[in-house]
Amino acid sequence: MQTSTTIDELVSRWVRPEVRRLAAYHVPEPSDYIKLDAMENPYAWPPALVDQWLERLREVHLNRYPDSGAQLLSNRLREAMGVPAEARILLGNGSDELIQMIALAVGGPGRVILAPEPSFVMYRLIALFAGMQYVGVPLRTHDFGLEMEVMKEAIAATQPAVIFLAYPNNPTGNLFPEEQVAEILRAAPGLVVVDEAYAPFAGASFLAQLGRYGNLLVMRTVSKMGLAGLRLGYLLGDARWIEQLDKVRLPYNINTLTQASAEFALAHRAVFDQQTARIREDRLTLFQSLQGMPGITPFPSRTNFILFRTQVDANQVFATLQRAGILIKNLHGSSTLLENCLRVTVGQPSENQIFLDGLAQAITA
Ligand SMILES: *Cc1c(COP(=O)(O)O)cnc(C)c1O
Numbered sequence: 001m002q003t004s005t006t007i008d009e010l011v012s013r014w015v016r017p018e019v020r021r022l023a024a025y026h027v028p029e030p031s032d033y034i035k036l037d038a039m040e041n042p043y044a045w046p047p048a049l050v051d052q053w054l055e056r057l058r059e060v061h062l063n064r065y066p067d068s069g070a071q072l073l074s075n076r077l078r079e080a081m082g083v084p085a086e087a088r089i090l091l092g093n094g095s096d097e098l099i100q101m102i103a104l105a106v107g108g109p110g111r112v113i114l115a116p117e118p119s120f121v122m123y124r125l126i127a128l129f130a131g132m133q134y135v136g137v138p139l140r141t142h143d144f145g146l147e148m149e150v151m152k153e154a155i156a157a158t159q160p161a162v163i164f165l166a167y168p169n170n171p172t173g174n175l176f177p178e179e180q181v182a183e184i185l186r187a188a189p190g191l192v193v194v195d196e197a198y199a200p201f202a203g204a205s206f207l208a209q210l211g212r213y214g215n216l217l218v219m220r221t222v223s224k225m226g227l228a229g230l231r232l233g234y235l236l237g238d239a240r241w242i243e244q245l246d247k248v249r250l251p252y253n254i255n256t257l258t259q260a261s262a263e264f265a266l267a268h269r270a271v272f273d274q275q276t277a278r279i280r281e282d283r284l285t286l287f288q289s290l291q292g293m294p295g296i297t298p299f300p301s302r303t304n305f306i307l308f309r310t311q312v313d314a315n316q317v318f319a320t321l322q323r324a325g326i327l328i329k330n331l332h333g334s335s336t337l338l339e340n341c342l343r344v345t346v347g348q349p350s351e352n353q354i355f356l357d358g359l360a361q362a363i364t365a
Pocket residue numbers: 039093094095096097120166169170195197220221222223228231232233
């Protein structure tokens with residue numbers, strides 16, 4: 001049996017320094033919180049639908065490996081999401097895994113991943129895991145818009161293998177203008193991945209542009225629409241890209257339960273459409289309430305969350321809410337642009353109200 005000192009020595013000898021330096025990705029325990037931190041759809045399925053789903057799961061054979069190509073599910077996704085006929089589809093264990101596949105396929109010493117900052121943290125983390133260089137290009141301070149000149153200079157100077165554009169952006173919630181994204185597509189020497197995780201709330205998409213740009217991939221997920229627990233993302237693009245990316249995919253990455261459950265859920269798409277429509281309406285109500293609060297500045301959102309700035313110390317506000325059992329996301333300290341910024345996911349109306357009451361108390365405390 002080895003002593004722990006020896007293990008420490010072995011760890012520092014063998015685990016890559018950039019990995020050792022990382023703080024572990026922290027996910028708070030859900031427990032009894034009113035949970036408005038993770039952009040989850042707050043609505044359960046109607047009980048009759050749950051029964052039908054469980055019936056469907058009876059037919060699943062867990063002793064067998066999954067369909068590695070997840071053919072049935074891919075076809076169902078194409079129909080349900082209106083994927084253009086010429087686009088090919090690649091499935092991932094969440095879009096996080098798709099980002100990883102892209103990095104593994106194009107990575108290598110000196111290869112660059114570029115994204116606006118602040119944006120989705122996995123772009124930077126996965127670049128690091130894959131041993132790639134990450135270049136973050138700061139967004140405009142006042143409205144989190146793209147600084148197009150700075151962006152184009154950074155693209156020309158660093159020749160990124162991949163540019164990730166969250167469309168709309170997380171954690172800021174805004175949608176970059178279509179024409180600017182098109183300009184980036186034209187300026188990029190490599191791939192541009194338009195990450196449409198928030199498509200159900202955005203009312204905008206590059207799906208129809210897939211045939212137009214040879215370097216465009218559109219990435220989607222079922223997480224924010226209401227199936228975060230399934231872990232299913234999909235990537236769309238020209239067959240010549242998708243064929244190469246598919247080579248680094250681990251076999252059977254989409255498990256049998258996810259395949260069966262997602263097929264079932266997509267056949268009942270209307271339920272999710274109703275829920276996401278409801279969330280879009282409640283986003284407006286929540287935004288207006290935040291806007292009416294002294295000392296609070298909410299930023300316009302095309303997603304299912306709202307970023308807002310507090311006049312008082314956001315760390316304090318966050319901690320006070322947490323003590324009251326309300327969990328949101330504290331972004332203060334994550335970027336100079338996000339000073340005193342917090343992010344709240346749109347929940348059920350009653351949850352939103354509890355949050356608003358808690359916030360009102362927290363900023364006067
Ligand atoms: C939430 C989110 C994802 C992650 O989606 P999963 O499919 O759950 O891995 C990807 N991109 C952005 C911008 C997100 O906010």
